[in-house]
Structures are given as C-alpha cells and as structure tokens.
Amino acid sequence: MPRSAGTLLVLLALLVLWQGLHLLVGASSLASPLQTVTKLAALLATGEFWLNISETMRAFVAAFAISLFGGIALGIVLGVRKLAGNVAEPILTTLYSIPKVVLYPLVLLCFGLGISAKIAFGVMHGLIPITLFSMNAIRQMKPVYRRTSQVMRLSPSQNAFTVIMPAILPEIISGVRLGFSLTLLGVLIGEMFASQRGLGFLLTGAINLGQIDTIMAIALLLTVFAVTCNALMMRFDRRLTHR
Amino acid sequence: EEISVTQWGASLYGAPYAVAMEKGLFKQAGIDITGIIGSGGGGTTVRNILASATPYGEVAVSAALAAKAQGLDLIIVNTGTRSVAEASMVVMPNSELKGVEDLAGKKVAITSPKSVSEMLLLMVLREKGVDQSKVQRVAAGGYVPALTMLEQNAVVGSVLIEPLSIIRKDKYRTLYKAGDILKPMTTSVGITTRKFAQENPEKLKAIIAGRRAGVQAIYKDPAETAKIIEKLYKLDAPIAKEAVDNMIPPKMWSEGEFNVEELNRMVEGLKLIGEVKSDVDWSTVLDKTYLPADLQAKQ
Amino acid sequence: MTAASGAKVVPLAPHAAAQPHARLRGVTRVFDLPKSTLHALGPVDLDLAKGEFFSVVGPSGCGKSTLLDILAGLSAPQSGTAEFEGKPIQGVPDGVGVVFQEDASFPWLNVRDNVAFGLRRAGVDPAEIARRVDYAVGFMGLKDFAASYPAQLSGGMRQRVCIARTLVMQPRLILLDEPFGALDQQTRLLMGDELLRLWRETSATILLITHALDEAAMLSDRVGVMSTRPGTFIDFVETGWEKDRDSRVVSTPHFGDITARLWEKLRIEALKIMSAGKG
Amino acid sequence: MTAASGAKVVPLAPHAAAQPHARLRGVTRVFDLPKSTLHALGPVDLDLAKGEFFSVVGPSGCGKSTLLDILAGLSAPQSGTAEFEGKPIQGVPDGVGVVFQEDASFPWLNVRDNVAFGLRRAGVDPAEIARRVDYAVGFMGLKDFAASYPAQLSGGMRQRVCIARTLVMQPRLILLDEPFGALDQQTRLLMGDELLRLWRETSATILLITHALDEAAMLSDRVGVMSTRPGTFIDFVETGWEKDRDSRVVSTPHFGDITARLWEKLRIEALKIMSAGKG
Amino acid sequence: MSEKLLRVIIVVAMILLVEALCRFGIIPRMVMIAPSDMVVELGKILASGQFSADIRITFTNIAISTVLSVLLGFAAGVVIYSLPSLRNAIEPLLASYYAVPTFVFYPIFITLFGVGSASIIAIAVLLAVVSMVTATLNGLDRIPRVLRKTGQIYRMSRVKTALLIELPAATPYLFTGVKLSVAYSFIGVIASEFILSGAGVGYAIAYAYNLFENGHMYALMLLVLIVVTIVNTFLNVIDRRLQARRQR
Numbered sequence A: 001m002p003r004s005a006g007t008l009l010v011l012l013a014l015l016v017l018w019q020g021l022h023l024l025v026g027a028s029s030l031a032s033p034l035q036t037v038t039k040l041a042a043l044l045a046t047g048e049f050w051l052n053i054s055e056t057m058r059a060f061v062a063a064f065a066i067s068l069f070g071g072i073a074l075g076i077v078l079g080v081r082k083l084a085g086n087v088a089e090p091i092l093t094t095l096y097s098i099p100k101v102v103l104y105p106l107v108l109l110c111f112g113l114g115i116s117a118k119i120a121f122g123v124m125h126g127l128i129p130i131t132l133f134s135m136n137a138i139r140q141m142k143p144v145y146r147r148t149s150q151v152m153r154l155s156p157s158q159n160a161f162t163v164i165m166p167a168i169l170p171e172i173i174s175g176v177r178l179g180f181s182l183t184l185l186g187v188l189i190g191e192m193f194a195s196q197r198g199l200g201f202l203l204t205g206a207i208n209l210g211q212i213d214t215i216m217a218i219a220l221l222l223t224v225f226a227v228t229c230n231a232l233m234m235r236f237d238r239r240l241t242h243r
Numbered sequence B: 001e002e003i004s005v006t007q008w009g010a011s012l013y014g015a016p017y018a019v020a021m022e023k024g025l026f027k028q029a030g031i032d033i034t035g036i037i038g039s040g041g042g043g044t045t046v047r048n049i050l051a052s053a054t055p056y057g058e059v060a061v062s063a064a065l066a067a068k069a070q071g072l073d074l075i076i077v078n079t080g081t082r083s084v085a086e087a088s089m090v091v092m093p094n095s096e097l098k099g100v101e102d103l104a105g106k107k108v109a110i111t112s113p114k115s116v117s118e119m120l121l122l123m124v125l126r127e128k129g130v131d132q133s134k135v136q137r138v139a140a141g142g143y144v145p146a147l148t149m150l151e152q153n154a155v156v157g158s159v160l161i162e163p164l165s166i167i168r169k170d171k172y173r174t175l176y177k178a179g180d181i182l183k184p185m186t187t188s189v190g191i192t193t194r195k196f197a198q199e200n201p202e203k204l205k206a207i208i209a210g211r212r213a214g215v216q217a218i219y220k221d222p223a224e225t226a227k228i229i230e231k232l233y234k235l236d237a238p239i240a241k242e243a244v245d246n247m248i249p250p251k252m253w254s255e256g257e258f259n260v261e262e263l264n265r266m267v268e269g270l271k272l273i274g275e276v277k278s279d280v281d282w283s284t285v286l287d288k289t290y291l292p293a294d295l296q297a298k299q
Numbered sequence C, D: 001m002t003a004a005s006g007a008k009v010v011p012l013a014p015h016a017a018a019q020p021h022a023r024l025r026g027v028t029r030v031f032d033l034p035k036s037t038l039h040a041l042g043p044v045d046l047d048l049a050k051g052e053f054f055s056v057v058g059p060s061g062c063g064k065s066t067l068l069d070i071l072a073g074l075s076a077p078q079s080g081t082a083e084f085e086g087k088p089i090q091g092v093p094d095g096v097g098v099v100f101q102e103d104a105s106f107p108w109l110n111v112r113d114n115v116a117f118g119l120r121r122a123g124v125d126p127a128e129i130a131r132r133v134d135y136a137v138g139f140m141g142l143k144d145f146a147a148s149y150p151a152q153l154s155g156g157m158r159q160r161v162c163i164a165r166t167l168v169m170q171p172r173l174i175l176l177d178e179p180f181g182a183l184d185q186q187t188r189l190l191m192g193d194e195l196l197r198l199w200r201e202t203s204a205t206i207l208l209i210t211h212a213l214d215e216a217a218m219l220s221d222r223v224g225v226m227s228t229r230p231g232t233f234i235d236f237v238e239t240g241w242e243k244d245r246d247s248r249v250v251s252t253p254h255f256g257d258i259t260a261r262l263w264e265k266l267r268i269e270a271l272k273i274m275s276a277g278k279g
Numbered sequence E: 001m002s003e004k005l006l007r008v009i010i011v012v013a014m015i016l017l018v019e020a021l022c023r024f025g026i027i028p029r030m031v032m033i034a035p036s037d038m039v040v041e042l043g044k045i046l047a048s049g050q051f052s053a054d055i056r057i058t059f060t061n062i063a064i065s066t067v068l069s070v071l072l073g074f075a076a077g078v079v080i081y082s083l084p085s086l087r088n089a090i091e092p093l094l095a096s097y098y099a100v101p102t103f104v105f106y107p108i109f110i111t112l113f114g115v116g117s118a119s120i121i122a123i124a125v126l127l128a129v130v131s132m133v134t135a136t137l138n139g140l141d142r143i144p145r146v147l148r149k150t151g152q153i154y155r156m157s158r159v160k161t162a163l164l165i166e167l168p169a170a171t172p173y174l175f176t177g178v179k180l181s182v183a184y185s186f187i188g189v190i191a192s193e194f195i196l197s198g199a200g201v202g203y204a205i206a207y208a209y210n211l212f213e214n215g216h217m218y219a220l221m222l223l224v225l226i227v228v229t230i231v232n233t234f235l236n237v238i239d240r241r242l243q244a245r246r247q248r
C-alpha cells in the first residue's frame, strides 16, 4: 500500500513540523506532540473527561442524526420537485455561506441553553450541505436509470430502494462527510458559549486559563475522531459503490 | 435543581456554591442544588438564568444593570462578591516600571473594550491621579492573549486575574493589585425574575441561606475550601490553596447583604467605561425581602 | 459462404400483410418546450413481423429514440395508435425488453447481480435465476468478469451487460438503441455476429437503432431509413439475407449494393438539409 | 456521376517510390506504465506522397493516435526514423497542422478568436489574419457563428472550428484524427465533401484517421489498415478515385468493392483477436 | 424569471411572517426585534458611525484573508498538482480537513502573528485555503490534455501555454474555489472575532448580546447577512457569466 505509506510520511512530516514549531514558539504557546499525547492520555484516564466526551457526543449524535435524515429527506424532495429545488437552491447556498456564529445569540434565545441549543447549532451547520448534496444527487441521477426501472416494471418501492437509493448514494455520502465535520464544528462552537460540560466547554476553560496542552490534547482528540470517521465513510463509500 | 454562576470554574466567584454543595449546606437550608451552569459571564449568564427552570444566578453587576436597563423583569436579591482582590496588573520581571504612575505614556493590554479589566484599570488610574488618556489601552481579546502581547513586548503591562496570575506568577512581576488600591465594591449580585421570586419565595430564601452558610464555612476553614475548589475546579493543590488564601483577608465573599456604598462604587466604575450613564436608583432594583432577617437590617 | 445468394432488394415490407407483432399507425410525438413545441416524430406507420430483425437508420435527432420509447410504452404518442401483440400499448407491455442508448448498467452491482436484477425483482425462483444468468453471462462473453463491477469494464462490455440483463427476461420484442455506439468496427462485427446468434436462438422480434449503415445492412432482414426531424420512414430496404447469416456477408457484392442504396438515400436527405440551410 | 469509372484496387502504395512528403521507417513507440511497459505501435513503415489523401483505419487502441503524434512531432519514436520534407522530425515541424480526436476548441474564445489563435501567436499581420480567418470561417460554414462561443455550437461545428483553426495556418501536411467522430452519417458525408474541396484547393498532403470504413473508402487515395496493438500496417488499399471526386461515389459499385475489402480485412483481424481470447 | 420572482416572493413572505410574529408579540421583543426595526437600527448605527471601526476592520480582514487564501491556495494547488506522489499522500488528508477545529490554534497564531488582525486572518486563511487548493487541483485536472497538445502544435513556450491556455481553461473551476474562499473567509473572520477577539463586527455582536442591546445585535447581524447576500449574488453573476460560455 504505497498510497497510505505516502500519507503516513506526510503525517510524519506534519509531526516534525509540529515539533519544530513547538521549539520555535515555545512550550507556552504550542505543546509538543509528546506533551499533547501525554496530556490526552492523562485526561482520558479521568472519568470526568469521559463525561464531557459523552456530553458532546450526545449533542453531536442528535444533531448529526437530524442533519442526516432531515438533509437527505429535504434534499430528495427538492431534487424531485424541480421548481422547488430551483427556487430553494440560491437561498440555501446563501444560508450556507453566512457565518452562522452571528446567529448564535438568536439560537440561545430560541432554544434556551443546554443541549437543545447545541443540537440546533450543530444542525444549522450540517443540514444545508447534506441537503444540497442530496438534491444534486437526485438531479444528476442518470435519467436512463429511471427508464430502466420503468422498463422492468418495478413497483415504486422497488424503484426507490433498489435503483434510486443506490444510484444517489455516493453523492449523498460526500454530502454526509462534509455535514459530519461541520455538525461537529457547530456543536463545539455551541458548547464554547453556554454550557457546563462538553469538550467545547473544556476548550473555553483551557483557552481562558492558557492551558495549551489541554487545548492541543482536545484538538488532537477531535481531529483523530473526525479524520477516522471520515476515512471510514470513504471506505464505506468505496465498498458500496465500486466506482 | 440547577442555578447559574458567572465564570464558574474559572474564577472564585463560585466558591461559596462549591462549598455549600459539597458540604450539603443547601440541603440543610431546604433546597437541593445539583449543578451549577457556568458561562463566559456577562449577559450570557443572565440569559442562562432566564432560560433555567430555577432562574436564580450570580452575575456581574454590569450585566444585571444592563439587563435591567433593557427592560428585563429582574430583581437583585443578594450580593455575591465585594472585592477586586483577584485582579492585578503584571509587567515583565525585568521591567523598569515601578508603580501605577509609570504607566503614563505607555501601552497596556486589557481583555476587551468596556470590560471589567478596563474598568478596574481606569479606576486605579483615577485613584492614583494618572490621566487615563495618557495610557493607551489595547484590547487583546482575553487574559492569555494579553500576556502573550506582554511577552512579545507589544505592551509594557497586562491586566491579569486569579487563578491565572497564581499559575503563572513566576513569569511576571506584579505591578499592582487592584484590591490594594481600590476600596471594596460589589462585583457580583444574585438575581432572579420577579415572577420566580413571587411564586417561590421559600426556594429563593433557601438558596440565599445556603450560599451564606457556604461563605461562613469558607472563612471558618479555608484549607477545606481549598480542597473543594481543587476538586471542583480541577486546579493543582498549591494553586487552589493560594487562590483561596488570597481572598480571605479582603473578605471577597459577602454573606449577601446590600451595601449601597459598595454598590455605588461599582457604578462609578461602570460610568468610567460608559456602560452606565447615570446614577442607579437602587430601590427599583433591589429586593431585600429574601435575605435572612439579620442581613436585611444591615446597610 | 452460405448467405446472400440470390437475395433481392425489395422496396416495401411484405411482412406488413401478416398479423404484425407490433404495429404503429400515424404515430406522432410532440415535445413541449419552455417557449415552443418541438415536433419530434412522425407520422410513422410501421409493422414489425413476428421474428423479424428490423433496423432503423436516420440522422441524429430525427426521433429514433422517441420511436423506441413509444414502442416500449415509455411515452405515449401524441396521435395515432401503437399496438403490441394485438393490444394497444399502455405503459410498458409485458414481453418487451429494451437496451438503451446510454450505459444503463448499475455501477453498484457486479456483472452477475446486474444481469440478475430484473429477474430478482420479478420474483423468479433463485435456481432458475442462477441458470438463466449463467447462460446469459456466458453467451455475452462475460464469464471471466462475472464478479467485476461496471467501472472495471470497457464501454463495450458494459453495453453487453445491459444486453444480457435484457436477455434473461426472455422478451419477445427486443428494442436496441445504438447498443454498439461505443465500440470500434471490429468489435461491432463480433457483437453483430453474437446478436444474430441470439436472435436465431430466441426467435424474438428485434428492432435495432443504429447510425452505422453497414451494421444495419449486415444484420437486418429489413432496414427503415428515416428522414430528418420530424422523422418519418422514407424508405424500407429488404436485405433478403438468409436467417442463418453471419458477418461473412460483408464481403459479398450484395452487401455493397445494400450499403450503397442506404448511403444514396441518406445523401439525398443530406443534400435536402444542405439546401434548406447549413446544419 | 463522373467519378470512379475504371478505378482499380492496387495492393501496395506506388507513391512510396517518389520523394515522399513524410516518411516513417521502423517506427515503434513503447509507453512506460507504473508497473510494466506497453508496446503501443509498430514497427511501422509509411511513405506519404506529396498531395496524397491517405486514411488510416484500425481497431480502437491500436496506436493510430500515437502514429499521428509521432508525425506531428508531439512524441518521439522509441526506435526508427521519422522524416518530414526530407528532415528528421524533432519537435513540431513547421508546416504541419493537426486536428485532434478530442474537441480542442478553446471554450473561452469565440469562433473568430479560436480560428485566429494560431496566427496571432505566430505574429502574423492583423490585416492578413482578418483576411485568412474570414476565408476559413466562411469556408467551414461558420459565418453566422463567428461571434458564438464553442459551447453554443454542436459537436460537429466545434470540430469545424478546429479544422478552420488548423487551415488558416496553411499547413502543407494536415493530420486529422477522427475529426467526424461526433457526427451522424449525413453530416459526415457533407463534411467529407468539404474536406475533399479543401484538399483540392490547398493541395496539401492529408492523413486522416477514421474508424468508419466507408468514410475512408469514399475520401482517400489510399487506405492503410492497421492490426491490433501494437499496430502495424497489414494492408494498403488504393481506391483509384479521381482527384475531382465527391460523395456521389458512394453509389458506385466500386465503392462497395472497396468497403467490402476493408471489412474483410478487419473481420479477419477481429477473428484473430477472438481466437486469442475474448476482447 | 418566474423562479426568481417566486424566490423573491418566498423570501419577502418569510420576512413579513417574522415581522408579524414580532409585531403581535408572539416572538417577544427580548428574543427578537422586528425586521423593520432591524433595518431602522442598522440605519442608525451606520449613520452614527458607532461601529464603523469594527465594520472596517472586519471587512478589511475578510478581504485580506480572501486574497491570501486564493493566492496561497492556488500556489499550493499548482505545486501539489506537479508532484503526483505528494498529491496521492495528501489527498486523503485534504478530504478530512474540515473536521479539524481550526480555531483552537488561535493561541499559536497570537504567538506567531501577535494579537489582532493578523491572527484572525491566519485562522480564516487556514479555514479557506483548502477549498482553493482543492479547486485548483480540480481545475488543473480538468484541463483537457488536447488543449496542451494544441499549444505545442502552435509551438508555444511553457509560460505562454500556462498563461494563454491552461489558466483560461481552468478559470471556471478556480472561480469555484474563489467563491468558497470568500465564504470561508467570512465565516473564519467573524467566528474568530465572535469567540476570541476584542474587535470587529463579530465581537460587537457578542458584546451587544452580552449587554442585551438587541437593537445593535440584530442590526449587525442584518448587516452581515446583507453583505454576504450581496457578495454571494455578485459572485454568482460572475460565475454564471463564466459558465454560460462553457455550458449549453
């Protein structure tokens, strides 16, 4: 697997760069890879930290589930209803490029504090990309597939589950991958404001106290988590679609 | 039930609640407080309070007044902290600056415009007779970035606050402690909605009484307090100890009684940064009826 | 060379007299565009005899695929009547198989599953599915690729997958829309031979749309030449080949005659467009 | 019908005897793949007489475009020699024009600017550019589209833009790689006539790669048939058409003879692959 | 055209609905002020110039960050494109990039770039640059090989080929990257200000939120919304111009 070997090399180079930067700017601004990993291990050894992780996870899983199912459903509706899709698309792309953080006060005011605001904020980030990708997946599905299922006289449900779903899956997965990352980001930002638990809360605390090793450890954890999930989804995609 | 406390976990405002919770003092007073909702402070805390099932919380005076000014139906039912002893100004160890007077004509870092850090700086300058327009204030966005600016010589001094100042005390020299220069003033107050107060006077009284018991416990046994803080705030033992010890002499935590003089001192400060435009008519804001009877009498 | 001896060129279809397998009368199709309408096809009269191999040639955009859609029941004619096995075509009739112009293989299924797709949906017994799929995969020369996915195959092989997928349903009328468009001449020739073999074995009626005149000339019993849009049949050319023919007919003089006749028809049609304004 | 009377089919190229315009001797080309090498072409010997219209037919992937690249100086042969006008080909020689297999029109330039592109790069005087571009645009029937962008044209028209862009450079050797691949038979026929007219007017040497045997038979003086990869010439077929021919030759019996011969060659080649393993 | 009309109708209807909800007190004034009030407030703060320093800082930072991400992303894209083995190694990482919470690197940036605009710009660039890299790679990939060959036929130099053929051929794809860079620069700058900084529109919104100045807060939100919409519409117009020549 020379491909992943190359990726490993790049990761190694990043590590070296990280260490170099650490030496350059000093330990108070950037913890070294070793310090970070040690700190992460220490954090992971406390039950407290796992509580925070599970808090973040709860919000994230809920937000992601809503983005996922809501986004796909909405995307499919907009993809099938051409007019609705054409009308909605520019609105959605504009909403997508709004810095959603400016709406955070509004979210707090509407949802109160606690998990629902975090979930809402995660959904605001993740829903639109998944919707847009799903909509385009339907729109760009080769018309010949529809004709084929007609010629084979498939029932509507056969058509939906054995033709349309598998045909649009790859696009949907791309959307879901982006939606995944952005939902996570949204939940974290949400936690950085008003909460008493969660990784975002820990991050705020660490930033306020200048605990750089904690910051880096959480960032590392999040990065590893997100990159792993992403890689798994890509793997799943390749497995399933053979393209 | 959960209540909100500003800067929970980051500053010692919350110590009485921590102690009261740990030692079961709230339960003794007749209420079961299970958790504290923390936040970045200011209006966020006020909003958290409003959104809570038990809308009581301790917030900065400025936030309470701002919320009131915007027409929120709030009342102040007790006071929280009454000292600025945790705030200081640091310089690099090799700095030539000796005192507040030397700041004239120099650049110093504050967290953000109109923040408490700026207010305290301005109050100190006024106290020491330094023209505030001669000191250039740079907003860093937070205490840690402010220290970074200091280290990079972008400024000569930086505001700082405990426990950060204790954690990093070896790296800087303290130019002044705000608590040494400024007279005591009310820095945080307990607020609630008028509606909640009318419907649940007993609960409210229990919270205030529980907190008061917490404050008394702190002064009685600082060592134990430090242990509790260490645990709940996840601080190192010596730092927690020093942080608590520093706050004992200036009597940081009030038992809840209102002191108009100290309240007005804070308003003077808020006027300096322009957050409050005129004197505050406390009678419309304060409600003493939920304080323990002995404290109601104190002025 | 067994084929083509004594074959004649007969201008109009004698099959039309018998009870036709499929029958179009005065069929037209008009598309509604955003601001106008487009008369795409017709009026077309066509009779396909049972077991006939019929090819359609005509310029691009003349309505060949539209014609196929109507026969497949995928779209209804604007006017006129379309019948299959004596019944009017409404929706896709049973017994009709279609190989589309575009690659319609499902990229998420391997070759075997692609071929078995229709049978599974129709609820055919698994043992029977296996039998039929094996046969079709072998027949189309895909045995070594049964477990491959379409992305790993060339365009020509993918088209074969689609043909096999249609075949296993054992349609009585097979409609093929330029199935060899992506192939080079050599492979076309080989595929043509296989198509002929298939046709003989199943005795299905075949309608083949192609733009290659020589392909039409070599494979069909009868070639219909269409005009430019709105497409109508301007000529029917009987090839007179024996049923037992194969690609060797290309080296007979009669093959040259047929292609020459087809070319001449097309050239006249082309010159008409020319004089009407440059295409 | 003036053409094709008394034309004969001559197996090998007599032009080769004269001083050839372009000349290949023992030319091969091998590509380095990540894990192996691919022998794509040759050895090929070829002489193009000055003013000859030569066509190449052969199966897909046999190396036709590779051959063209070598003549155009876009890639160097692995072994053997390539000459143009008596000089070895090193880099793109002056006087050679190429129309590629793929659409090479520049989508960001309108038709006029596309056609003028090469002349501008060569620093030709603006008045002269205008004159030549006008002529070529008119010649290719693009006058009404001079200000249009390629995306607004059909595939065939875009290919004409590329031909015009090549023409204005007045090349002495024109290499055309399946220029009519995207067109239907009718339009091909018309384009073929235009190509013949162009060839007569400029008296350039033309090498045309095509997969349509009838196109090769109709247009060329001589057709080279290539084997499968690695491509070598397995036959040269002389058509014997007069220089003054046009598409009417398709309805002569001789046209049928030539196509039949080309088909037969290809069929034998195809059967060889068949027996070697299914393609 | 009718689609456009429908869209305008829908947007206007939604605004009117919110307006009505606010006016009738179904949405309390403390939660949200009516859209018409937002406009009035926006007019006021623009007239008073109270936030003009913040607005200037923010939009300058966004502009700088966009330009930097576009240039850096393009350059990096070209380099990665020309080194296929590096590219193979990097591509799986690029695909996961947006999963990294960029803003936690702020403490490092303030050490490297100091407190203030430079660090904020650095975060925004970090966020925005990758879409430009991806778009550049995509654009370079999609230059048909035959266009480069055509350049050779006209015996053009490498530089001329790059300028006259490769660049125009890749432009529509590059522009997609530019669009994304703008969007992410907006998000990066304003989010950083909101969370981390002491100046700028993002900070002003957070500050207004803290002090219950709903008027200022919603006026500033509206400002951001309007600017994003205008910039987006403008970019889309250019994009459609570029695409129109390419598509039927």
Ligand SMILES: Nc1ncnc2c1ncn2[C@@H]1O[C@H](COP(=O)(O)OP(=O)(O)OP(=O)(O)O)[C@@H](O)[C@H]1O
Pocket (backbone or CB within 6 Å): C031, C032, C038, C040, C059, C060, C061, C062, C063, C064, C065, C066, C067, C101, C229
């Ligand atoms: N769904 C549709 N809506 C509008 N116009 C259509 C539609 N389908 C086909 N057309 C138009 O009808 C005409 C005939 O189309 P059709 O696909 O039948 O041509 P064709 O003969 O199959 O062409 P080709 O040889 O290129 O496949 C074309 O002009 C086409 O643009």
Ligand SMILES: Nc1ncnc2c1ncn2[C@@H]1O[C@H](COP(=O)(O)OP(=O)(O)OP(=O)(O)O)[C@@H](O)[C@H]1O
Pocket (backbone or CB within 6 Å): D031, D032, D038, D040, D059, D060, D061, D062, D063, D064, D065, D066, D067, D101, D229
């Ligand atoms: N740059 C290259 N690198 C590696 N292999 C190549 C390259 N160019 C062509 N080939 C291979 O060389 C063989 C001949 O290619 P070429 O394009 O010359 O064929 P062709 O006869 O023009 O085919 P077609 O009729 O499909 O255009 C093919 O197998 C092709 O895959």
Ligand SMILES: [Mg+2]
Pocket (backbone or CB within 6 Å): C064, C065, C066, C101, C177
């Ligand atoms: Mg068609």
Ligand SMILES: [Mg+2]
Pocket (backbone or CB within 6 Å): D064, D065, D066, D101, D177
């Ligand atoms: Mg080729």
